[in-house]
Amino acid sequence: MTDATRDFGEIERRVRRFRDERDWKQFHRPKDVAVSVAIEAAELLEHFQWKTDDEAARYLADAANRDAVAAEMADVLILLVSAADVIGVDLHAATLAKLEANAAKYPVAKAKGTAAKYDRL
Amino acid sequence: MTDATRDFGEIERRVRRFRDERDWKQFHRPKDVAVSVAIEAAELLEHFQWKTDDEAARYLADAANRDAVAAEMADVLILLVSAADVIGVDLHAATLAKLEANAAKYPVAKAKGTAAKYDRL
Amino acid sequence: MTDATRDFGEIERRVRRFRDERDWKQFHRPKDVAVSVAIEAAELLEHFQWKTDDEAARYLADAANRDAVAAEMADVLILLVSAADVIGVDLHAATLAKLEANAAKYPVAKAKGTAAKYDRL
Amino acid sequence: MTDATRDFGEIERRVRRFRDERDWKQFHRPKDVAVSVAIEAAELLEHFQWKTDDEAARYLADAANRDAVAAEMADVLILLVSAADVIGVDLHAATLAKLEANAAKYPVAKAKGTAAKYDRL
Numbered sequence: 142m143t144d145a146t147r148d149f150g151e152i153e154r155r156v157r158r159f160r161d162e163r164d165w166k167q168f169h170r171p172k173d174v175a176v177s178v179a180i181e182a183a184e185l186l187e188h189f190q191w192k193t194d195d196e197a198a199r200y201l202a203d204a205a206n207r208d209a210v211a212a213e214m215a216d217v218l219i220l221l222v223s224a225a226d227v228i229g230v231d232l233h234a235a236t237l238a239k240l241e242a243n244a245a246k247y248p249v250a251k252a253k254g255t256a257a258k259y260d261r262l
Numbered sequence: 263m264t265d266a267t268r269d270f271g272e273i274e275r276r277v278r279r280f281r282d283e284r285d286w287k288q289f290h291r292p293k294d295v296a297v298s299v300a301i302e303a304a305e306l307l308e309h310f311q312w313k314t315d316d317e318a319a320r321y322l323a324d325a326a327n328r329d330a331v332a333a334e335m336a337d338v339l340i341l342l343v344s345a346a347d348v349i350g351v352d353l354h355a356a357t358l359a360k361l362e363a364n365a366a367k368y369p370v371a372k373a374k375g376t377a378a379k380y381d382r383l
Numbered sequence: 384m385t386d387a388t389r390d391f392g393e394i395e396r397r398v399r400r401f402r403d404e405r406d407w408k409q410f411h412r413p414k415d416v417a418v419s420v421a422i423e424a425a426e427l428l429e430h431f432q433w434k435t436d437d438e439a440a441r442y443l444a445d446a447a448n449r450d451a452v453a454a455e456m457a458d459v460l461i462l463l464v465s466a467a468d469v470i471g472v473d474l475h476a477a478t479l480a481k482l483e484a485n486a487a488k489y490p491v492a493k494a495k496g497t498a499a500k501y502d503r504l
Numbered sequence: 505m506t507d508a509t510r511d512f513g514e515i516e517r518r519v520r521r522f523r524d525e526r527d528w529k530q531f532h533r534p535k536d537v538a539v540s541v542a543i544e545a546a547e548l549l550e551h552f553q554w555k556t557d558d559e560a561a562r563y564l565a566d567a568a569n570r571d572a573v574a575a576e577m578a579d580v581l582i583l584l585v586s587a588a589d590v591i592g593v594d595l596h597a598a599t600l601a602k603l604e605a606n607a608a609k610y611p612v613a614k615a616k617g618t619a620a621k622y623d624r625l
Contacts, residue, residue, distance in 0.1 A: 147354050149270040155361050163368060164375045168554045172310040172318045175303075176553055178338065179421055182303035183546030185345075189293040190539055191498040191531045193436070197293045201349055211351040215360030217299065217342055218353060221335060224306075228322055230332040232339060233268050239336030240276050247284060254285045256433040289433045297432055300542060304425030311418055312410045312619040314557070377554040389596050391512040397603050405610060406617045414552040414560045417545075420580065424538075424545035427587075431535040439535045443591055453593040456584060457602030459541065460595060463580055466548075470564055472574040474581060475510050481578030482518050489526060496527045 149233045156222045166227070174224040181220050185213040270354045277343045287348070295345040302341050306334040391475045398464045408469070416466040423462050427455040512596045519585045529590070537587040544583050548576040 160166055188210050189197050200206050225232035246259045255262070281287055309331050310318050321327050346353035367380045376383070402408055430452050431439050442448050467474035488501045497504070523529055551573050552560050563569050588595035609622045618625070 147269060147271045149273070149354075150268045152270070152354065152357050155358065159361055159365065162370050163373045165373075165377070167375075168377045170315045170318070170556075171322060172313065172315060173554055175307045175310050176418060176549060179300070179303040179307045180546050180550050180553060182300040182338070183421075183543050186296045186300045186539060187543055189296050190543060191536055192293065193533075194291045194293060197291070201292060207349065207351065210349060211346075211353075211356040212360050212363070214342060214346055214349075214351060214353055215357040217303070217338070218357050219360065219364075221338055221342075225332075225335055228328065228331060228335075230328065230335060232332075232335055233270075233273065235332040236273050236336040236339050237276065239333050239340065240280055242333070243340075244280065249283050252284045252286075254288075256286070256289045291435075294433055297428060297539060301425050301429055301432060304422050304542075307418060308422055311422060312415055314412075389511060389513045391515070391596075392510045394512070394596065394599050397600065401603055401607060404612050405615045407615075407619070409617075410619045412557045412560070413564060414555065414557060417549045417552050421542070421545040421549045424542040424580070428538045428542045431538050434535065436533045436535060439533070443534060449591065449593065452591060453588075453595075453598040454602050454605070456588055456591075456593060456595055457599040459545070459580070459584055460599050461602065461606075463577060463584075467574075467577055470570065470573060470577075472570065472577060474574075474577055475512075475515065477574040478515050478578040478581050479518065481575050481582065482522055484575070485582075486522065491525050494526045494528075496530075498528070498531045 152218070153222055153226065153232075156219055157226060159219075160223060169223055169227045171224065171228050174220060174227060178217060178220045178224060181213065181216040185210065185217060188213065273339070274343055274347065274353075277340055278347060280340075281344060290344055290348045292345065292349050295341060295348060299338060299341045299345060302334065302337040306331065306338060309334065394460070395464055395468065395474075398461055399468060401461075402465060411465055411469045413466065413470050416462060416469060420459060420462045420466060423455065423458040427452065427459060430455065515581070516585055516589065516595075519582055520589060522582075523586060532586055532590045534587065534591050537583060537590060541580060541583045541587060544576065544579040548573065548580060551576065 160169065188200070188206070192200060201210065222232060224230075225235075247262070251262045252259075281290065309321070309327070313321060322331065343353060345351075346356075368383070372383045373380075402411065430442070430448070434442060443452065464474060466472075467477075489504070493504045494501075523532065551563070551569070555563060564573065585595060587593075588598075610625070614625045615622075
């Protein structure tokens with residue numbers, strides 16, 4: 142059962158519309174969009190800089206901080222969807238396919254409860 | 263009109279199931295998941311390293327390369343969805359809200375056709 | 384008193400020689416070198432991925448792991464020195480100047496013992 | 505022949521002094537310093553975001569922009585030197601050693617004029 146408010150296509154359409162209304166596709170060279178995904182990911186990470194896990198938990202317990210973190214996560218997704226659009230990738234399908242591939246790489250029997258990389262299992 | 267195969271909730275459910283079947287939630291401290299988003303973003307960027315825009319275009323014209331890039335993009339999304347889950351963020355709603363906020367920050371009349379940051383418009 | 388084996392110029396000269404012997408300056412467009420600094424920084428970070436601070440300390444207590452981390456740190460410095468070279472920055476002087484600027488931004492009296500950003504002091 | 509103003513030890517001593525005068529070593533857990541190196545590298549990269557190589561060249565032709573870029577590069581080096589200090593790595597020696605290792609990985613005869621990774625040579 143799907144829920145119209147959780148449609149991934151809605152995000153894709155609105156990301157494209159936002160970009161095209163501003164005539165920004167000209168700047169969306171694939172490499173530049175990938176650079177921007179990395180920059181936004183670093184801005185997300187900045188919220189955790191110099192914080193222990195306990196301090197991060199206290200920080201995230203505050204709704205205003207959590208909203209700021211959510212906005213950075215949204216920026217990463219917006220850029221990622223933009224990258225998929227210009228590169229011609231179906232990000233929804235690619236993600237489900239990658240989860241299948243990861244399941245083969247990290248079989249439950251071997252990977253359960255360990256953070257080791259697949260080549261160390 | 264929604265399409266069941268483009269449901270964002272489907273990605274969220276499968277990301278959670280993948281994690282929980284392996285008992286990996288214990289490693290998913292928010293800071294660690296944010297670190298991992300940044301690492302995956304850098305792996306996506308690596309596909310463009312030392313390439314001009316023309317070289318990147320030629321690289322992406324090859325289906326095998328494009329699949330490899332799609333897999334890295336999927337990894338970023340998987341980690342981002344994992345981060346949203348442990349932090350308690352509705353990533354779908356946050357993304358639509360951020361697009362609204364960006365629209366206010368970058369009004370079409372001022373932002374059209376320029377890559378300048380909002381504070382330089 | 385200086386020590387010839389700790390000369391920063393020695394690193395700069397050997398980085399340049401390594402690049403020029405391979406005729407790689409053609410690839411060292413400033414943006415590409417900056418991209419590579421970020422990619423190498425993420426590879427350094429990968430050594431700490433999914434580790435608590437205690438786990439990181441145990442990991443670093445092993446000489447082989449510490450050597451691997453040192454090699455990633457070296458890669459960051461090599462790329463940073465390469466970036467400074469093509470951009471025309473004296474990295475040694477810029478670093479001493481930035482430490483002076485940071486000292487003004489984070490006065491001891493206000494910054495002592497707090498990890499807050501300068502605009503929150 | 506060395507030049508006192510190009511001494512790497514001078515940078516190390518001043519980075520340590522800056523940190524210790526502010527009692528910041530307590531925050532310099534190795535993972536946190538590695539996180540900060542990555543964040544600073546992304547801030548450097550931000551100067552090149554959405555710019556073609558030509559646009560980047562024009563940007564860097566302006567002395568004020570070049571100074572801002574130099575300051576970001578300095579921040580990367582300051583954090584990298586801080587990481588080396590807490591991890592117990594001799595960054596100067598590690599960098600010279602890595603250049604030797606890279607020379608073996610990328611022999612001039614095979615690597616000359618190609619940006620291919622060593623495993624593709």
